[in-house]
Amino acid sequence: MKQWTFLFACLLSLFCSAYAQDLEPTLDAWLTAKYPAEGPGAAALVARGGEVLYHKAFGMANLELDVPMRTDMVFRIASISKQFTAICILMLAERGQLSLDDDLIEYLPDYPTEGQHISLRHLLTHTSGISRSFTLNPWDANIRRHDFSPKEFIDYFKIEPKSFAPGEYYQYNNFGYFLLGHIVELVSGMSYGDFVAQNIFEPLGMTNSYEAHDTDLVKNRAYGYEFYGTYENKTYVSPSQALGAGSLMSTVEDLHRWYRGLLSGKLVSQESLDLAFTNHIRNDGEKINYGFGWFINEINGSPTVEHAGGDHGFRVDALYLPDEEVFVAVFSNCSCGEPRPLSTKIAALAIGKPYTEPTLVAAQAEEIGRWVGKYTFADGSSRRVTLKDDQLYWALPNGTERAMGPLSNHQFVLENTFTHIDFRMENDSLIYVEVKNRISLKTSTKPYTPRYEIGLPETDLTKFVGRYQLFPEFHITIALDQGQLTAAGTGQDPLPIFPESPTRFFFKALDSHIDFLLDDMGDSVALEITQDGATYPGTRAEQGDKE
CATH class of the missing domain: 3.40.710.10 (DD-peptidase/beta-lactamase superfamily)
Incomplete structure (x- = not known):
């Protein structure tokens, strides 16, 4: 019996040694790429049983x-x-x-x-x-x-x-x-x-x-x-x-x-x-x-x-x-x-069950833009989807954003994770999101209603151009460039806004919209910007260039 135990121990030792040699080149490559020699580093250990x-x-x-x-x-x-x-x-x-x-x-x-x-x-x-x-x-x-x-x-x-x-x-x-x-x-x-x-x-x-x-x-x-x-x-x-x-x-x-x-x-x-x-x-x-x-x-x-x-x-x-x-x-x-x-x-x-890298596709910007919004889950947590330079991002509560790699126009994988995100439409308007991370699955409970862009002539857009004061030290500047309206807060980069109605414009990069208020002559005199359920009014501070 002792001979069999000794033989088994030897075979196990040889197996572990050979397996370690098989792992080593791949793990070396992965860890070297993640933690290069000149930056902060890492220590790694892999064991099977006590070996x-x-x-x-x-x-x-x-x-x-x-x-x-x-x-x-x-x-x-x-x-x-x-x-x-x-x-x-x-x-x-x-x-x-x-x-x-x-x-x-x-x-x-x-x-x-x-x-x-x-x-x-x-x-x-x-x-x-x-x-x-x-x-x-x-x-x-x-x-x-x-x-x-x-x-x-x-x-x-x-x-x-x-x-x-x-x-x-x-x-x-x-x-x-x-x-x-x-x-x-x-x-x-x-x-x-x-x-x-x-x-x-x-x-x-x-x-x-x-x-x-x-x-x-x-x-x-x-x-x-x-x-x-x-x-x-x-x-x-x-x-x-x-x-x-x-x-x-x-x-x-x-x-x-x-x-x-x-x-x-x-x-x-x-x-x-x-x-x-x-x-x-x-x-x-x-x-x-x-x-x-x-x-x-x-x-x-x-x-x-x-x-x-x-x-x-x-x-x-x-x-x-x-x-x-x-x-x-x-x-x-x-x-x-x-x-x-x-x-x-x-x-x-x-364990001999390696993951395969997901195959990403070229998603259509006009299709993925409609997923921008805030999604709420049963436990009270929420996640926000934003769009920057035709790239969707999944925003965590701590402000961290992860790029969403498109598997299709409605399915995505979060960058450097195993989290898959699937957007679902119901009744052509309500959007739910399903989030799967290996074993866990969460579906948003509060639907998000997508916004759709309408066409407005450039002559209708010029009346909104100007500077609007929300607080003593904070303004929203509305500008028009080649038929595209943008909005920029004090000290912030301008973001494009898109017409949802003749007076309401929405951001594709944020879950936010702007309502312009007109006087009897049809000129914009004020605006209201809504974000995270709060509305902030602003009065027009100076006339925009309407030439």
């Missing part, structure tokens, strides 16, 4: 000191920290120190739950309904740099209005995991960082993993960068505002140790781990594609548990495919170095 198939570094760890990236560099892992927080909660549950169905107010009695039962399970699955952003209190540069105690920060964000009833929707929420991190502290009597270190890092031999503090000296720490035309040092945000939502730092090798230790039962029972890896549901039974600290997804039919992380100066991603026992992690030290699409491609290749 490391690929472990390399690219680019620079510090641009100012010309320090090349190494595989043992330490990165902020941001939201990957959430899975550590979730396991801490499960550890405490197994020890009988808390229950997943405990009410939040059992630990924070003054938290304004409005009489609703918000459980730890709701917080773990992002279904609590607590606000996920600042709307009443500011979060400006000064606040970002401020060091809060956990209670102070909770008091600062807890006044924000609730978004929905607990369990009604899924909405990714950093505040929820901050609360969980503080609950770990309250129940254990230890700081969050000390609890994670003593109960996870030390037992698993994760000797290069820490709670992040910018003042600490950390050996082999990669420095973080941002890109705004040129590289800049990362913006400082106080680590005190992260806690259980994103306060940890680690290496790709230590994260592999984390998965190996977790899967071997060293930290929690198989029952608890299965719970963390379960695709949980909303009140209506709809799956949310999230477990406890992990997204639940798939790669070409193979299930994955995964999570990405983004912090000022860092972008990281790690995923595990349980059927194939394949682990992939790519960490980058630049906010510009989003690794998720690449790590997903790497994982697909590693």
Whole structure:
């Protein structure tokens, strides 16, 4: 029997060695193209079971000191920290120190739950309904740099209005995991960082993993960068505002140790781990594609548990495919170095199910322009589609825009993602959008009514030319050039506007329109510009050139 075991081990070792050699040239090419030698870099690791198939570094760890990236560099892992927080909660549950169905107010009695039962399970699955952003209190540069105690920060964000009833929707929420991190502290009597270190890092031999503090000296720490035309040092945000939502730092090798230790039962029972890896549901039974600290997804039919992380100066991603026992992690030290699409491609290749590149077509500008608008989804989130130079863009709430590559006049794929977008017409006027990202599927609930351009003679357009004052220091200038009206705000580039009626003009680049108001002589004397449901009136400040 020992001979067979030895033979199997040898064969497995030979297989892994050969497979690693097959992966290496492709992964080298992909990672070198993504993280060139002269810019911020990345560390990458691919493993099958306990066997490391690929472990390399690219680019620079510090641009100012010309320090090349190494595989043992330490990165902020941001939201990957959430899975550590979730396991801490499960550890405490197994020890009988808390229950997943405990009410939040059992630990924070003054938290304004409005009489609703918000459980730890709701917080773990992002279904609590607590606000996920600042709307009443500011979060400006000064606040970002401020060091809060956990209670102070909770008091600062807890006044924000609730978004929905607990369990009604899924909405990714950093505040929820901050609360969980503080609950770990309250129940254990230890700081969050000390609890994670003593109960996870030390037992698993994760000797290069820490709670992040910018003042600490950390050996082999990669420095973080941002890109705004040129590289800049990362913006400082106080680590005190992260806690259980994103306060940890680690290496790709230590994260592999984390998965190996977790899967071997060293930290929690198989029952608890299965719970963390379960695709949980909303009140209506709809799956949310999230477990406890992990997204639940798939790669070409193979299930994955995964999570990405983004912090000022860092972008990281790690995923595990349980059927194939394949682990992939790519960490980058630049906010510009989003690794998720690449790590997903790497994982697909590693399991022998590679993705094929989509075939883009030349879409007709007059056809794709009608998709410009704002689309609202059931969870209250929204996305905006804009048009610039005959190119559609998908705008995220944080202002980031991704180009939409046309697969047809109504089907698109977002640049550098696996997200497909399909626009649907109903009754020749109502537009819905269907968004599919691997396993997840969202359809907008609020229809968008497209606008259609009508023809107006140039003589009818000249009466709108002029300068209109909206605020003391802000004007809208309407100009006419070769039969095309444009509108430009103070300090902004002009954008073309198109007639929808004799007095209403719309933007194709924005979900916005302008209504011109005429006097008894038919001359334009004022305008109203409508955007995001708000209307701003402006009075004509000077006469335009009507020659």
